[in-house]
Amino acid sequence: MPRGSAKKATVADGDGAKTSADLTMKNAKVPRTERGRRTMRAILDAAAIEFGAHGFGDTSIVSITQRAKVALGSFYTYFDSKEEVFRALVNDMSDRVKQHAATAMSANHNALERERAALTAFLQFAREHKEIYRIIDEAEFADPASYRAHYEGTADRIFERLTEGSESGELNNDLTEAHAWAIMGMNVFLGLRFGVWSEEMSAEEVAAVAHDILSGGLRKR
Structure with a gap:
């Protein structure tokens, strides 16, 4: 079993007390006041809408600041x-997905229930943030x-959970x-089909299908 991935996942998931705005990127100018954190959050939220609607090429700093209702100078503060x-936004969204999943998982869940x-x-x-x-x-x-980094980090976290499930028996x-990447690939396309393109099945129903595949496979029983 590859040894580096699970260790890297542990590091990536550290310090759950920080906010997503604090964890956006190493080179971002992290705000030190509550007002600064709100401003940075407003910029990131506005950037998500602008990049999601218009793409990277057709989005401008001005359009982001106008949507965020902040001064242009405030943008360059951070x-x-x-x-x-954009780099900060990708990291921010990755972190928010990670936190969302971590909150949903319980210590009482077994390995497959966590997935x-x-x-x-x-x-x-994905249904609330289709722009992702x-x-x-x-x-x-x-x-x-x-x-x-987004996909490697996600796969690392899945592999860490699988490793824990193996170690617990x-x-x-x-x-x-490869098992972790296979699960992630399934999740990504389920999110696209039943999170972005349509919501004809509930999130719980879709997750139940994936759970059935992981627990029982496709072979006739």
Whole structure:
């Protein structure tokens, strides 16, 4: 079993007390006051709407500040460029997805129930923030490092949970990083189909289908 991934996931999930605005990116100018945090949050929320609606190329700093109702100078207090706020937004959205899933999981859940709860939470988040798919997709070209970090971080967290399930005896002991990426791939496209394109099934129903695949497979019983 690959050894580095689970360790990296533990580091990535550390310090749950910080807000998503605090965790946006290493190079962002982290606000030190509550007013500053509200301003930064407003900029990130406005950026999510603008990038989600118009894409990276057709979004401007001015359109972001106008939507956020902040002065242009306030933008440059925290970000040096459109590229930097986009990078911060990708990291911010990744962190919010992580926190949303973490909140949904309980210590009483077994290994597969944790995956079911995490997927349910992700589907709910995707329905409330449909722009996440366009933003993450655009990151592949606008900021490839953030794009890769988003998916690697997500897969690391899944692999960490699988590892814990293996060590507790709940899951097979030959699970690898590829299993985590397979689960993530399933979740991503379920979110696209039943979170962004339609909501014809409840998040719980969709997660139940994925749970059935993970627990029982597709072979006729």
